[in-house]
Amino acid sequence: MLQDADNVDDALISSLSARLRHQVEDVERTYQSGPRNVRTVLRRQHVNTVNPNRDRPICELLGEQQLLKVLGLLSTAHALFTLARIMDESHVTLCRAMAAARKGEVYYDSFLRSPCVDVRVLADQIRQFERVIDDQIVLEAASKDTSLLIARWQRVPPMTFDNLGRLSSLGEVLPGEQSHSREYAGIGGGGGSDIISASLIGLLLRRQNKEMNLLISTRTWTTGSQGKQGSKLGIKREVYNHGGAAEAKGRPVAGTFRVKDKTTAEGRDLETIPLPYHHQIFMVLDQGESRAQISQNDQANLTDQFAAVLHQAEECIETVIIVDTGGDVFGADTNGTTTPDQDYRVQKAMSPLTSQYNLVTAVVAPGVDAPNDAPRKAYEAGGMVYKPTEDEKRFLLDFLVSKYRMDGSDPNRFGKTTLALQARLRGVVGWTSLDLPTYVVDTWENPWNSFVYIRECMSDIIFMPTTELLPLIEPARAKV
Structure with a gap:
C-alpha cells in the first residue's frame, strides 16, 4: 500500500x-512552491522506485x-526542474513504446523488457556548459536492439514567422479572402x-466590427487523447x-450535433x-x-457534414x-513527419x-508543435502574420483565465497549446511546466x-x- 502524499513528499x-x-529547507521550499x-513527475518516479509495480514501470x-x-x-530550482524534465521525457518515451507494443510493433521490445536511459552524456554536457539545460532532451537508441536509450541535449531549433508579410489589423482583407467580409464561421480543425x-x-474580429457567431468543433469519431478524469x-x-x-435536404446529417448549455461528450468536451x-x-x-x-x-x-x-x-x-492551435497543421517536415491526419482531412x-x-x-x-519548416510553408502558401497589440494580449489572457477558465484551475478545462499560449501572453520565453491536470x-x-x-x-x-x-x-503517403 502506498504511503500518504505528505509522507511521500517528506x-x-x-x-x-x-x-x-x-x-x-531549500529543497522543500523550491519543491512546494514550484510548478505542480x-x-x-518527481513523486511518480520516487513512488514507483520504492514500490515497483509491473503495471507502472519506470525507466x-x-x-x-x-x-x-x-x-x-x-540552483535548487534549476536542479529539480531539469531532473523532472529528464524523468518525464524518459517516461513518455516508455509509454509510447508500451503503446507501440500493444499494436504489435516489436522495435521497442528490448527496451520494454529492461527500460533504461543512459543520462551520462547529459551530465557531461551540463558539466561542460551549464546553459545546455536550456536545450531540448532527445533520446536515441544505443544500438539496433534498442535495449538502451542515450539521452543528449540538442539545441532547440529557432522559429520565427517574421519572414511573412504583416497584417496591421484584423480589419484588413485576410489571406484567402477576395474582398472585405463581415460574416465569419470558425472551424476548430484538429x-x-x-x-x-x-x-x-x-x-x-468582433473588435473590428466583424462577426463570427457560428463555431464548429471537429472531433474524431473515437476518443484519441486524454479527456475528463475517468474517461x-x-x-x-x-x-x-x-x-x-444539422439537416441537408430535410434529412439529418450523421455525426453533426448542435451544442447546448448541457451538452457533454466523451473526452474533453470544451464545446x-x-x-x-x-x-x-x-x-x-x-x-x-x-x-x-x-x-x-x-x-x-x-465535406457534407x-x-x-x-x-x-x-x-x-x-x-x-x-x-x-500550435502549428501541427503545417504537416510533414524535412524529417518526414506527417501532418496529423485530422488536420489534413479537415x-x-x-x-x-471554395466556390x-x-x-x-x-x-x-x-x-508549440509546428514542424521546423512551418515558416517556409506559411510563406509559400502566401501567409501573413498578425501580432496582437498589448491591449489585445491582455484581452485574450483575460478571456482564457477569467471567462473560459482554461488556466488549469478547472481539471476538466485544459489544453496544452492553450496553456502554452497563456504562458507566452504573460511574457514567458523558454522552458516552462504547464499547469495540466495531474491525472493526464x-x-x-x-x-x-x-x-x-x-x-x-x-x-x-x-x-x-x-x-x-x-x-x-499533403502527407507523402497520399501523393501519387
Missing part, C-alpha cells in the same frame, strides 16, 4: 536533499548519481482546444444532451465554454479513421476560418466549398508531457489561404 525531499547536496507537475537512469552530482551544482482558439479569433481512450465519442443534428459569446456551436465527428467500424446508415462525408452545418448559419457566411474536406466561401487557415500559438501527467496511458519550450512567436497568429496551403501539407 521522503522524496529528504532523498533529493541528500543526493543533490542541497539544504533540506514538477512535483507530479532506470544509468548514471543517475553522476547526473545528480552535476545538477547539485545548479481537436478540443481548437474550438477555443476559433472563439478567440472570433472575439478579436477512456479509443471508445466511440458519444454526445449527450445535444440540440439535434460549451464559448456558448455565451457565440450564437451557434456545432460538433462534427470526423469518421476518417473509424469508417470501417461505422454502420452504413451512420456514415457521413466530412461541414456544408450542412454552415447552412444552419443565421447570417450568410462569407468567410470560413479553419483554426489550428482542410481537404473544406476545399470543395461558396472564402477559405482561410489560421494558426494560433504557432510553434501521472499515467501510463498516453501521458502528456507538461514541459514546453515557449517561443516568442507563440503570441503570433498566422493566416493563410487554405487552397494554397493544402498541397504543401
Whole structure:
C-alpha cells in the first residue's frame, strides 16, 4: 500500500536533499512552491522506485548519481526542474513504446523488457556548459536492439514567422479572402482546444466590427487523447444532451450535433465554454479513421457534414476560418513527419466549398508543435502574420483565465497549446511546466508531457489561404 502524499513528499525531499547536496529547507521550499507537475513527475518516479509495480514501470537512469552530482551544482530550482524534465521525457518515451507494443510493433521490445536511459552524456554536457539545460532532451537508441536509450541535449531549433508579410489589423482583407467580409464561421480543425482558439479569433474580429457567431468543433469519431478524469481512450465519442443534428435536404446529417448549455461528450468536451459569446456551436465527428467500424446508415462525408452545418448559419457566411492551435497543421517536415491526419482531412474536406466561401487557415500559438519548416510553408502558401497589440494580449489572457477558465484551475478545462499560449501572453520565453491536470501527467496511458519550450512567436497568429496551403501539407503517403 502506498504511503500518504505528505509522507511521500517528506521522503522524496529528504532523498533529493541528500543526493543533490542541497539544504533540506531549500529543497522543500523550491519543491512546494514550484510548478505542480514538477512535483507530479518527481513523486511518480520516487513512488514507483520504492514500490515497483509491473503495471507502472519506470525507466532506470544509468548514471543517475553522476547526473545528480552535476545538477547539485545548479540552483535548487534549476536542479529539480531539469531532473523532472529528464524523468518525464524518459517516461513518455516508455509509454509510447508500451503503446507501440500493444499494436504489435516489436522495435521497442528490448527496451520494454529492461527500460533504461543512459543520462551520462547529459551530465557531461551540463558539466561542460551549464546553459545546455536550456536545450531540448532527445533520446536515441544505443544500438539496433534498442535495449538502451542515450539521452543528449540538442539545441532547440529557432522559429520565427517574421519572414511573412504583416497584417496591421484584423480589419484588413485576410489571406484567402477576395474582398472585405463581415460574416465569419470558425472551424476548430484538429481537436478540443481548437474550438477555443476559433472563439478567440472570433472575439478579436468582433473588435473590428466583424462577426463570427457560428463555431464548429471537429472531433474524431473515437476518443484519441486524454479527456475528463475517468474517461477512456479509443471508445466511440458519444454526445449527450445535444440540440439535434444539422439537416441537408430535410434529412439529418450523421455525426453533426448542435451544442447546448448541457451538452457533454466523451473526452474533453470544451464545446460549451464559448456558448455565451457565440450564437451557434456545432460538433462534427470526423469518421476518417473509424469508417470501417461505422454502420452504413451512420456514415457521413466530412465535406457534407461541414456544408450542412454552415447552412444552419443565421447570417450568410462569407468567410470560413479553419483554426489550428500550435502549428501541427503545417504537416510533414524535412524529417518526414506527417501532418496529423485530422488536420489534413479537415482542410481537404473544406476545399470543395471554395466556390461558396472564402477559405482561410489560421494558426494560433504557432510553434508549440509546428514542424521546423512551418515558416517556409506559411510563406509559400502566401501567409501573413498578425501580432496582437498589448491591449489585445491582455484581452485574450483575460478571456482564457477569467471567462473560459482554461488556466488549469478547472481539471476538466485544459489544453496544452492553450496553456502554452497563456504562458507566452504573460511574457514567458523558454522552458516552462504547464499547469495540466495531474491525472493526464501521472499515467501510463498516453501521458502528456507538461514541459514546453515557449517561443516568442507563440503570441503570433498566422493566416493563410487554405487552397494554397493544402498541397504543401499533403502527407507523402497520399501523393501519387
